[in-house]
Amino acid sequence: MTIKTRILKCIHQFLLQLLYIERRLEPWFRPQLNWLFREPSVRLVQYFINRRRKNEGLKIAEEKIYPDEEESLDSIIDLMADQMRGRFKPGGYERGGNTKTHGVMHATVTIRDDIPEHCRKGIFAKPRSYPAYVRYAGPGPNVPSDIQDVGFLSMSVKLMGVPGKKLMDEEKFTQDFITTSGGATFVTPNTRENAKLQYWSLVDMTLYYFLNPKDSHLLDMAMNALWNETKYNPLGDRYWSCTPYLLGKDQAVMYSFVPKTKGLYTKIPGLPFGKVPFNYLRENMIKTLNEKDVEFDLMIQLQTDPHLMPIEDSSVRWPEKLSPFIPVATVHIPKQQFESEKLIEFTKRLKMNPWHCLSEHRPLGNLNRARFRLYYKLSEFRQRMNSVEHVEPKGDEVFD
Numbered sequence: 001m002t003i004k005t006r007i008l009k010c011i012h013q014f015l016l017q018l019l020y021i022e023r024r025l026e027p028w029f030r031p032q033l034n035w036l037f038r039e040p041s042v043r044l045v046q047y048f049i050n051r052r053r054k055n056e057g058l059k060i061a062e063e064k065i066y067p068d069e070e071e072s073l074d075s076i077i078d079l080m081a082d083q084m085r086g087r088f089k090p091g092g093y094e095r096g097g098n099t100k101t102h103g104v105m106h107a108t109v110t111i112r113d114d115i116p117e118h119c120r121k122g123i124f125a126k127p128r129s130y131p132a133y134v135r136y137a138g139p140g141p142n143v144p145s146d147i148q149d150v151g152f153l154s155m156s157v158k159l160m161g162v163p164g165k166k167l168m169d170e171e172k173f174t175q176d177f178i179t180t181s182g183g184a185t186f187v188t189p190n191t192r193e194n195a196k197l198q199y200w201s202l203v204d205m206t207l208y209y210f211l212n213p214k215d216s217h218l219l220d221m222a223m224n225a226l227w228n229e230t231k232y233n234p235l236g237d238r239y240w241s242c243t244p245y246l247l248g249k250d251q252a253v254m255y256s257f258v259p260k261t262k263g264l265y266t267k268i269p270g271l272p273f274g275k276v277p278f279n280y281l282r283e284n285m286i287k288t289l290n291e292k293d294v295e296f297d298l299m300i301q302l303q304t305d306p307h308l309m310p311i312e313d314s315s316v317r318w319p320e321k322l323s324p325f326i327p328v329a330t331v332h333i334p335k336q337q338f339e340s341e342k343l344i345e346f347t348k349r350l351k352m353n354p355w356h357c358l359s360e361h362r363p364l365g366n367l368n369r370a371r372f373r374l375y376y377k378l379s380e381f382r383q384r385m386n387s388v389e390h391v392e393p394k395g396d397e398v399f400d
Helices: 003-028 030-051 069-087 191-202 207-211 218-225 280-291 341-349 366-385
Strands: 101-111 129-137 154-160 174-180 252-259 294-302 326-333
Touching (some): 003 207, 030 218, 069 366, 101 341, 191 207, 207 218
Antiparallel strands (some): 294 326
């Protein structure tokens, strides 16, 4: 390791320690700051992001495939696999992304009967209910204590018993939705930049993806920082798909899960500077689901402006003033226990992939195109290293 690299690593660790301290203090000031400044700040950052973008002249739901996509994807797969090899041992491999599992639980997704006619496509065509699994996780690639995570969560929902041919043959009767709580934008705008992020993540200097003076991503860092914060209970956050999807033909949408349930457990023992439980997020979910059911609204946002609501650039938040979110389904998570060893073993076999879907919901954009092969390869690698086989769930599994 060169002297320059040692210095950079020391600076990186110092910045992380400042972040960890700030996370412990956030409950006393962050809610007030969010209320006063977050939306104006998001609009300002988005203004500067849009200023540097050029209009591609695309139509609604139209994609543009870039010549370096496959090269970038190959790099992402190799780098993320190397990260997994360096962080986990056979039998204990975690996912390359959305790594730390906070909980997997039974749910029911019920399609509403008041959906606008032009939105009644795919699974939203008719009112009915589907059995589902919901997985809450931290971003990864590590499995740190919750108070030392980077400050956003993921919510992945797998519907079962979904008829019709799927775009990925790996599962026959499922439809997956993958979302994060980091605002309505992704951590990188495209696969090219994501490959750079994975390099810096591999060498344990993730912040330098954003701060590298030769290739900085300060606007993306600012947008993410406005949403990344100390978390209290995954059951109480809002989640966004951050990447677009078809809705039938010639319509594109973003998804969002919006929490409806009040009175969740949100206490973080030990703050500000005492010992905080390693898995306090899981513990708060356990306490909540021991006492009450939890619900989310599944909402969709239609693309109405192909430039201001782009398909290929995931650093751009689609403006709600141009297209408000429409509720299309309810996610009902009943009171339950989700700590059994059988369920933990089942979680190792569970695969989430947005390409587990009907053609009416085909993923759009370069990051989603990459997920087809990326998620398949990394989940196959993880399960091979854990000596487990993939089993498509049916929803009637018992874990007592």
